[in-house]
């Protein structure tokens with residue numbers, strides 16, 4: 001019989017590639033680069049540990065040092081895809097920021113090509129998961145780079161037969177202002193890329209969120225401080241509701257990054273009670289030492305959700321993907337798995 005773990009964590013829509021690198025992959029990378037003197041404590045935040053947002057972003061810098069060649073990217077992407085599949089994920093949207101590394105000769109174009117190659121190799125090797133890719137814009141790099149990234153994403157959307165489906169806006173939310181990225185985001189939307197934007201991940205960003213919600217995005221990452229009880233506003237909530245924009249919610253990430261004080265205080269409850277489309281995701285399963293089935297279990301134990309509630313939650317996520325061509329196939333898979341789970 002299918003275990004509930006396998007059956008429930010069907011859909012992962014918010015996973016940053018370099019934040020998803022597991023302990024065993026880190027070990028392989030460290031062995032390739034012993035001179036860097038990196039220990040695992042520097043690349044992950046273990047259970048019970050919390051870090052400031054700033055400290056969390058330092059962790060990505062360490063991982064980026066370890067992952068700086070095409071060979072590394074290929075291994076990391078394949079390992080991450082296999083690990084999600086082993087956790088029961090049937091559909092994965094990976095996102096990553098194309099990086100140029102002068103010392104190794106890696107270009108942004110080769111970076112994306114290598115991730116695409118990893119997706120294709122996993123498919124050819126029969127890994128039971130569908131993977132799509134979102135090209136990420138790091139706010140730290142400013143508006144000009146954002147525009148270049150959109151052009152790159154558009155090229156790949158056209159040349160990969162639909163594997164590149166969208167654009168992500170992420171990076172340290174305290175750096176830069178969303179208004180600077182509006183032209184790039186608008187261009188991305190106009191050329192057919194779907195938009196997933198990290199929004200109100202930290203307090204006091206109501207103005208920025210208002211601007212970004214006017215685009216409007218196709219999905220929202222976190223949205224931790226959108227609602228009035230936490231310093232957002234009813235007008236922001238109304239905008240999200242009007243467009244029925246799904247939220248990608250990452251419980252452990254927010255608790256360990258200390259933007260949410262405890263699991264029970266997570267804004268999942270606010271949106272879930274409203275019946276608003278909300279998708280449970282991992283964000284950075286490597287850095288935060290979690291996986292998707294653990295996040296579902298945490299949501300269930302914290303908010304008293306039944307097996308069936310969780311199943312419905314993962315089923316509804318199918319309508320939030322950026323791959324409409326796969327939705328029918330995924331619904332079919334859901335129908336096949338359901339009787340096994342509930343022993344109907």
Ligand SMILES: CC(C)=CCNc1ncnc2c1ncn2[C@@H]1O[C@H](COP(=O)(O)O)[C@@H](O)[C@H]1O
Pocket residue numbers: 016017018019053054056057060095096097098136138170171172173198201253254256257283284
């Ligand atoms: C600090 C913290 C609580 C992290 C979780 N929340 C996040 N918020 C914004 N951007 C993120 C977050 N997690 C990962 N990223 C982005 O993803 C990158 C790592 O994956 P990649 O190199 O794009 O493949 C980071 O450098 C950052 O730009």
Ligand SMILES: [Zn+2]
Pocket residue numbers: 014016170198221283
């Ligand atoms: Zn994120």
